[in-house]
Amino acid sequence: IWIRDIGIEVFENAIHPNGGRGIMMRNDKARVFNNVIEVLERKINDEYGGAGSGDGVLGCQAGGTYGIQIEDDGGSLTANADMLVYGNDVTAYADECPSKALRISGVPVDSVSHICNNTFRAVRKHDPGPGTEAVSGGMAPGVVYLQDNSFFADDAYIAVDWAGGTNAYFSNCTFSLGSFAGNDFYSLNYANKSSATGLFITD
Numbered sequence: 001i002w003i004r005d006i007g008i009e010v011f012e013n014a015i016h017p018n019g020g021r022g023i024m025m026r027n028d029k030a031r032v033f034n035n036v037i038e039v040l041e042r043k044i045n046d047e048y049g050g051a052g053s054g055d056g057v058l059g060c061q062a063g064g065t066y067g068i069q070i071e072d073d074g075g076s077l078t079a080n081a082d083m084l085v086y087g088n089d090v091t092a093y094a095d096e097c098p099s100k101a102l103r104i105s106g107v108p109v110d111s112v113s114h115i116c117n118n119t120f121r122a123v124r125k126h127d128p129g130p131g132t133e134a135v136s137g138g139m140a141p142g143v144v145y146l147q148d149n150s151f152f153a154d155d156a157y158i159a160v161d162w163a164g165g166t167n168a169y170f171s172n173c174t175f176s177l178g179s180f181a182g183n184d185f186y187s188l189n190y191a192n193k194s195s196a197t198g199l200f201i202t203d
Helices: none
Strands: 009-011 023-025 031-033 036-040 065-071 084-086 089-094 099-116 119-124 132-147 150-153 156-160 168-171 174-177 186-190 199-202
Touching (some): 119 132, 132 150
Parallel strands (some): 023 065, 031 084, 084 099, 132 156
Antiparallel strands (some): 089 099
16 A cells, blocks of 8 residues: 555555555654555565666565555655554565564654554564564654554564664564564664664663
C-alpha cells in the first residue's frame, strides 16, 4: 500500500504479499493503525539482478523487504508531515532477501511523528540467511518519537545507515532476540558514514 495523498488513513488490514513490501508512507499526516502485516521479498526483480536491467539475472530490491516505511522522496513530505503509526503487528521475514520491519528514510526538518504501541519483527526463515533489522534508516532531520513498541530481530535492533540519524527518541520499548540471533548480533549498528547523534533510548 502506497500512501500518496495528504491525511490518508490505512487501518484494520491484513497485508501479506507473496513478494514485496507492506505500507509506504510518503505524504503528510498519514495514519497507519491496527494492521497485521507479513512481508517477504524474493529474488524476482530484473532491475536489481546481475549487472542491471535486462541481463536476465533476478535479484532483491535494494534493502530487501520493509514492513512499514516512512520516506521523504523529493519533498513529498513537509514540516507538517506529522505521521502517526500505532497498534500494528508487523513481521518482515528474511528468506532470499534481507528484511527490515520499520524503515525510516528521512523525515523533514520541524516535523514531529509518533510511532507507538506496535510490534515490529525482523526475523529469518532459516539460518544462515540474509540480514534482519527491526528499525532501519536515516532518521533525520525531523523528530520521531517511538514509544511503547516491541522490537524483535535476528541481527540488529536499530541500524543507522549511510544517511546518518538524529532526533529519534525510543521510550518504554522492549527489545528481544529472534530465534536465529547469533554472536554477531548488534543492539545498535552504525554505518559510520554520516552523523548519528541525537538517538535516545530511555525506560
